[in-house]
Amino acid sequence: MNGKYFRLFRQFTILMTLICVSILIVPDDAEAFTQQVIQKGATGDDVVELQARMQYNGYYDGPIDGVFGWQTYWSVREFQEQFGLEVDGLVGEDMKDMLVRATEYDKEFVHRMLREGREFTHYGGVDKHIQKGPKGSRDGAGRTGGPERDRKEQAPPEQPRAEEPAREPAAEPAPEPERPAEEEVPAPAEEEPAPQDDEPNIQKAMNVPDGFSDNDIRIMAQAVYGEARGEPYEGQVAVAAVILNRINSPIFPNTVSDVIFEPRAFTAVADGQIWMDPDEEARKAVLDAINGQDPSGNALYYFNPQTATSGWIWSRPQIKQIGKHIFCE
Secondary structure, eight states: OHHHHHHHHHHHHHHHHHHHHHHHHSOGGGGSOOSSOBOTTOBSHHHHHHHHHHHHTTSOOSOOOSBOOHHHHHHHHHHHHHTTOOOSSOBOHHHHHHHHHHOOOOHHHHHHHHHTTBOOOOOTTOOHHHHOOOBTOOSSSSTTTHHHHHHHHTSOOOOOOOOOOOOOOOOOOOOOOOOOTTOOOOOOOOOOOOOOOSSOOOOOOOSOOTTOOHHHHHHHHHHHHHHHTTSOHHHHHHHHHHHHHHHTSTTSOSSHHHHHTSTTSOHHHHTSGGGSOOOHHHHHHHHHHHTTOOTTSSOSEEEOTTTOOOSGGGGSOEEEEETTEEEEO
């Protein structure tokens, strides 16, 4: 009998040890959703997290309100279709796992904004003070604003300059002594204009033109690195040029962030690779594109024929192939 009780006690001890270990090794990311399947009509913290994570990678552009309505439902279906999941509008374990791996969720920030009654964005990599808006504002809600536009709207008003004390009129400067006639100042040599090329060459750009912020350059470099690292340098410049071509096109948004984070626009945004640190080559490719280089031939789209799952992209008129990417009108 003693042996039997000892075996039972040992089995109980092993079981309790396993339970304790499993509790300890559960990542704190387990605040990433509960076990329930999230579906239309649901409300609460799981829906808040779903909307925040979907907005983080550009698949949801509605308000973060904790209500699983039609806009959330169709965003979920689009995400499922893009990533080869069962398209049923139900958020189960597979979709939760993919969202947790591809996004970050600042629960404290999101819930604080909700408690304060603010409308805000939760885009990845965007400073919180840019995302956060005043109570009841529309400055950061959804794709209609976007991080870049939010920044412009939230710029502090120009402060009036303090009046300067009255100054005594300056004394007349003494006339300069006349320079001797034989002393001549040589005229500065005129710089020869750089030769113009009909066909732009891929070359290293050294300066950032006006109209683009450091954040614009950084986000574009992240997109180029996430989409085209390992491609020929010409192909990386072409990807950056596509982003700029979309900004200049009337059918796309008109800021860097809005183009890159437009839902389903770039795979690197959806799978989280947009947040990888870009290398110097990606940044130089962006600068070359901003300075006028466009190896894509004014393309608005590109795709990898070996991995493309959309039949629609094959219908676009093709311009050229660079590396693994085909660039299209």
